[in-house]
Amino acid sequence: MSQMDNKKKVVENLNSIFNRYSGKEKLENEIEKLQSHLLEMEIDKTRLEKNENNTKKAIAAKQEAEQKLNEATVRVETLSYQLEELKNKGTNENSFTLIEEISPTIFEPYIERLASINSGNDSFITAYITHKQMQTNEIQTKLANHLDQDTLQLLKKINTNTGYVLFYDNMKLVCEVIVPPIPITKSSLEIAGSFNVEPLTKLLAREMTVCVLATHAGESLIGISSDKNIFDEDMVIRSSVKAKHTKGGFSQRRFERLRDEDISHHADKVRSALKDLLSNSIAEIDMMFLCGDIVLAEHIVDEMNLEIPLMVRNIDARIEKHDTDNILRSIFSCRRYRL
Structure with a gap:
């Protein structure tokens, strides 16, 4: 079998190769293989251009090779785009399981229930984070040793000008963030057998006009x-x-x-x-x-x-x-x- 026939066979098999892979890792491997094939076809194309016996058959073969080469290039670009989409999707997979408003009438029973939870050991984290700390990214330094990366990434997504309170159980039975309507003025981090809701309760009970x-x-x-x-x-x-x-x-x-x-x-x-x-x-x-x-x-x-x-x-x-x-x-x- 001639070199040109071998080349055709490689090119013709490209379609079936593409259809076998859909996952991120497989896409990466397939793109690497395709880029290698593209390099080989570029070399073959150059050799055809230098061929002294420029017969009609060689010209036709050269044109066909160029067409297949272009098609393969487009497919590599398409797969690269799909791979990038998968990567982006992977970075956005973490999301909040619930976002809701707690009205003043519902807040009291909510906070009482949260305060009633107790642990036999110091496994509960209560963190009061000010808006200033959020702006300077101080939260990462403050909590990095206590929270997993997924939780830290979710905290970065919270957008508020009042700060927030984190209630976190290291067994993830409770993982809550409360954003108050008025600013938190004093930050704190406490690890204990229960959640410290008192500063939040006092903040919301503050008399003001x-x-x-x-x-x-x-x-x-x-x-x-x-x-x-x-x-x-x-x-x-x-x-x-x-x-x-x-x-x-x-x-x-x-x-x-x-x-x-x-x-x-x-x-x-x-x-x-x-x-x-x-x-x-x-x-x-x-x-x-x-x-x-x-x-x-x-x-x-x-x-x-x-x-x-x-x-x-x-x-x-x-x-x-x-x-x-x-x-x-x-x-x-x-x-x-x-x-």
């Missing part, structure tokens, strides 16, 4: 609350704001300009009402929560030069006509992650 700004284009809520459950006073500010334009062209640009003017007018109304609310408030405001359309809310407060600490809450801040207190309940809910 808050102002809420929940903004939407055309309808926004401002309110003040001293007990985190109901508003002492609140108001909804409404304005006429055009809906978004769906067509293109000059009419859309003009329409969007008019819509922007409507939104700007609404922001001015909300800002004026917020100034009046704050100036007439008897109690000192400890914190202001921004929710809803955060960009609009920040635009409103940016021009007010407030000295009140601001907290952004990404919640479902729907303004319900007969239940504006639902926004308060959402603001003071904790987020729970099960690792």
